[in-house]
Amino acid sequence: MPIIVKNLTHVYMPGTPFESVALRDVNWNVEDGEFWGLIGHTGSGKSTLIQHLNGLLKPTSGEVIIDGVNINERGVNLREIRQKVGLVFQYPEHQLFEETVEKDVAFGPKNLGLPEEEVTRRVREALELVGLKYDEIKDRSPFELSGGQMRRVAIAGVLAMKPKVLILDEPTVGLDPRGRDEILRQIVRLREKQNMTVILVSHSMEDIAKLVDKIAVMHKGRMVESGTPRQVFKNYKALASIGLDIPQVTHLMIKLKEKGKNVATDVLTVEEAEAEILRAARGKGHA
Amino acid sequence: MREITIGQYIPGNSVIHRLDPRTKILITFAFMVLLFVIDDFAGYAFPLIFILVASLLSRISIKYMVRGLRPLVIIILLTFVLNLFMIKGRVIYEIGPFSITYEGLYQGTFMVLRLVLLIVGTSLLTLTTSPITLTDGIESLLKPFSKVGVPAHELAMMMTIALRFIPTLMEETDKIMKAQMARGADFSSGNIVKRAQNMVPLLVPLFISAFRRADDLAMAMESRCYRGGENRTRMKTLKMTHEDIFAFVATGFLAAGCLASRFLW
Numbered sequence: 015m016p017i018i019v020k021n022l023t024h025v026y027m028p029g030t031p032f033e034s035v036a037l038r039d040v041n042w043n044v045e046d047g048e049f050w051g052l053i054g055h056t057g058s059g060k061s062t063l064i065q066h067l068n069g070l071l072k073p074t075s076g077e078v079i080i081d082g083v084n085i086n087e088r089g090v091n092l093r094e095i096r097q098k099v100g101l102v103f104q105y106p107e108h109q110l111f112e113e114t115v116e117k118d119v120a121f122g123p124k125n126l127g128l129p130e131e132e133v134t135r136r137v138r139e140a141l142e143l144v145g146l147k148y149d150e151i152k153d154r155s156p157f158e159l160s161g162g163q164m165r166r167v168a169i170a171g172v173l174a175m176k177p178k179v180l181i182l183d184e185p186t187v188g189l190d191p192r193g194r195d196e197i198l199r200q201i202v203r204l205r206e207k208q209n210m211t212v213i214l215v216s217h218s219m220e221d222i223a224k225l226v227d228k229i230a231v232m233h234k235g236r237m238v239e240s241g242t243p244r245q246v247f248k249n250y251k252a253l254a255s256i257g258l259d260i261p262q263v264t265h266l267m268i269k270l271k272e273k274g275k276n277v278a279t280d281v282l283t284v285e286e287a288e289a290e291i292l293r294a295a296r297g298k299g300h301a
Numbered sequence: 302m303r304e305i306t307i308g309q310y311i312p313g314n315s316v317i318h319r320l321d322p323r324t325k326i327l328i329t330f331a332f333m334v335l336l337f338v339i340d341d342f343a344g345y346a347f348p349l350i351f352i353l354v355a356s357l358l359s360r361i362s363i364k365y366m367v368r369g370l371r372p373l374v375i376i377i378l379l380t381f382v383l384n385l386f387m388i389k390g391r392v393i394y395e396i397g398p399f400s401i402t403y404e405g406l407y408q409g410t411f412m413v414l415r416l417v418l419l420i421v422g423t424s425l426l427t428l429t430t431s432p433i434t435l436t437d438g439i440e441s442l443l444k445p446f447s448k449v450g451v452p453a454h455e456l457a458m459m460m461t462i463a464l465r466f467i468p469t470l471m472e473e474t475d476k477i478m479k480a481q482m483a484r485g486a487d488f489s490s491g492n493i494v495k496r497a498q499n500m501v502p503l504l505v506p507l508f509i510s511a512f513r514r515a516d517d518l519a520m521a522m523e524s525r526c527y528r529g530g531e532n533r534t535r536m537k538t539l540k541m542t543h544e545d546i547f548a549f550v551a552t553g554f555l556a557a558g559c560l561a562s563r564f565l566w
Binding site: 030031065068070093096097101102103108109110111121123125126157171172175191 | 471473476477479480481482483484485486487498501505506509510539
């Protein structure tokens with residue numbers, strides 16, 4: 015289920031003194047099963063962009079085509095698109111509203127008009143997918159859970175819709191390191207199990223560089239870079255000029271290279287860096 | 302929801318923007334009273350000129366001010382239609398049991414003009430005065446009444462906080478609404494009962510977040526030793542300048558004109 019974004023421009027409040035251009039001429043292709051990281055500073059247009067991907071926002075100009083359907087066309091079934099493209103907002107726990115966890119997670123599938131048993135089945139499945147035990151948690155109030163648990167319940171609420179594409183806007187913001195690692199680990203696991211397309215929005219390269227297949231960088235409403243992390247990090251000077259850091263290990267390797275050491279710089283993890291430094295130290299040439 | 306212009310502030314640095322908020326509040330008040338003094342069309346020339354000059358000085362486009370009328374179109378139309386049909390007099394047109402009279406037409410137009418001037422005049426105040434300055438002005442104007450038990454500072458603080466959180470809550474509403482729509486919620490179809498039920502997933506999180514914010518804010522204020530208005534000084538004290546005096550003089554002329562139009566001719 016590919017997503018094609020063509021010459022997308024979005025203007026907020028056109029024709030008022032508060033007019034602001036959030037996206038300028040963005041082009042982006044997301045293929046089936048890809049794992050994307052969407053990176054940029056606050057106000058760079060990431061959130062605006064992802065809200066186009068399930069039809070919450072309509073383009074001011076340009077096209078967004080989801081699974082062959084142009085969201086600009088009249089009579090488009092938005093509910094169907096929103097079922098296919100699951101969007102988890104920032105601080106998703108702020109949208110919890112039901113008395114019990116089970117009812118809250120069931121909200122999405124119920125809106126799809128599914129039969130009772132199917133809804134229950136999906137709720138159970140979604141909760142287990144985010145690592146919560148259905149029987150233990152289903153009757154508890156979502157408001158008495160811990161922050162990390164609330165967030166997972168909220169993510170389960172989107173997963174219960176069985177989307178083919180999952181978009182998460184800063185899923186780790188405001189969590190402690192352990193909660194952050196857990197959420198990220200679960201997203202990776204989820205992708206492997208469900209074979210979903212995943213788009214992870216973040217302002218931190220460090221967090222996602224080692225997880226994703228591809229990175230898209232937003233800056234002032236434009237998509238300034240897109241490609242595999244290794245490709246993108248090659249332009250580290252351009253990234254630095256817009257204030258985005260590359261992962262520390264990659265940075266280290268670039269510094270070593272600048273000092274005249276014969277190392278490769280397209281390194282993303284500590285393990286790779288270790289191997290590369292050892293290789294260089296032993297004086298072997300490039301592989 | 303982003304279309305509401307009434308009560309919205311447009312930053313600027315015009316003469317009107319720079320006026321003391323107290324001046325603007327008092328003049329707006331006088332303007333409203335004077336509108337009700339006028340009893341014929343000719344009299345409207347004075348407030349009309351007044352508003353035109355003021356809005357030209359404020360450099361806010363008339364188009365933007367007229368936009369503020371949009372949410373009130375129904376009230377304006379209703380006023381017109383009710384006057385049109387309800388007033389007895391010389392009949393000029395009949396539709397079934399209803400009749401339009403000359404007096405009704407006159408009165409209807411008259412009332413609509415009054416309403417429009419009233420709305421445009423007051424929106425000029427909020428368009429050119431930031432909410433915070435506005436409440437400062439109100440607090441300062443209410444000060445003399447605190448001797449008789451009017452909690453001027455507390456009222457002003459409450460208003461400041463309320464105004465401060467309107468955009469925040471709007472943003473929050475927008476966000477929660479979108480989040481629930483992403484889960485297939487529907488806020489725009491169905492009958493009234495269904496729609497009210499559909500609001501639950503929006504209102505519950507909104508209330509929870511409002512309470513959380515109130516809690517945080519109260520804590521933040523207390524930890525900075527806030528304890529009400531007594532002996533509090535301000536960073537920016539309000540000061541009247543010659544521009545304010547000029548504004549009062551202009552209002553004086555407006556008053557003279559309106560009163561003359563009523564009592565002299």
